[in-house]
Amino acid sequence: MNAYKHVVYWHDTEKVTIEAPLRERVDCDVCIVGGGFTGLWTAYFLKEAEPALDIRIVEANHSGYGASGRADGFVTPTIGKDIQALVKEFGLQRALEASQAVGRSILEIGRFARKNRVDAEYEANDYLMVATDAAQLKRLEHDRALAERMGAAQAEILPREESRAVIGSPAVLGSMRTGGALVNPFKLSRGIARVVREKGVTIYDNSPCLRVEPGVRPTVVTAGGQVKADKVVLATNVHMDAFPPFRRKVIPIWTYAMVSEPLSDAQLGRVNWEGREGLVEAKSLLTCARFTHGNRIMFAGGPTPYYYGRDKRQRNMNRPEVYREIHREFLRFFPMWGDVEFSYAYGGTADVVRDFAPHFGRLGGGNILYGYGYCGNGIAATHTGGKVLRDLTLGKDTDFSRLLFVDDGRRKPPAAFPPDPVLFAGARAVARLMDWKDSRA
Known part of the structure; x- marks a missing residue:
């Protein structure tokens, strides 16, 4: 087996200039905690709406270091993990409104990149949801039926030979084309950071938030300083x-x-x-594949573990057993690429909530706001979420502030997870349950 670089591939595609950390006490209109997609899009949309706002972002590392710059780069209309559960809870119309909003974000991200000369390697290629067994073919049928109920253009399930003509994998038994795009997520996050700085937003790198002190004007405390603001937005995923x-x-x-x-x-x-489409296997714990801009193959999947004690340490990148399983899956899809050499093997954490869907809202008196819960499907949803947080921050009643994402009294916040060791055992049981359900779809 190769000696892999346990470094996020995307991080090697662009050099980073680190901004100065917070070293003083400052006062502003809005302080955003977290310089990833959610925080950056919120700052961008706030500046578009109210250019005079003084906005400060405190970031633990630098924009693109965390989940935003480690994503697989699929820009999809996905809302969390379970659209059928959202339809059941909120009804078809509200689920459709949310899905359409996120779908529009796919196109708007492309327009943003072109307008602002952000080299995000944006490719509007769609992606192919593929089935590799009978249960997954049934899931494609369920997804197609739901899409049609939600008013989407009639989706066609391609049979085996037509599917393999699009992506020539012998593992594929059928597929369905879905609208979407591919990006380099690190370059996109660095590009948004540049644009908001040009609009006057101050970003403090290497400034992890230690706590937020509530009050009429809450205070964000870091190791090096403090930010007192009219509104604080928690966007730490x-x-x-x-x-x-x-x-x-x-x-x-x-x-x-x-x-x-x-x-x-x-x-x-x-x-x-x-067509360089993205490939996504039709199951709960996704396997996916895509080309990078330079014709590398990115292949993701395998285990999605929870490590005891909420372990997020970088040492978890070095998991040889995980990469062996991913490589076996790669060869199941593409046995003709047995000589392809992999040089990068890495991981990162996704935020998972009990109802597998994003949440936005206000705390206490409404001067502390939040957005999180993308469950690994956040590139387009964070763009929509930035508009939601813009309107919540400005106190505006709009179509975005009324989306089903918002914890507004009609929607309950997600249920709490139990502590370890119950959580550790439960997370593994849920993974096994998802595999069982996928096999019986």
């Missing part, structure tokens, strides 16, 4: 558990990926994949 109101609302689930060396022309010629 999987790290929301650092704040007492969310301590047991979110858990960190690890996901893993591998990225190959650039494929040669001879290797590329062995597989039909002219």
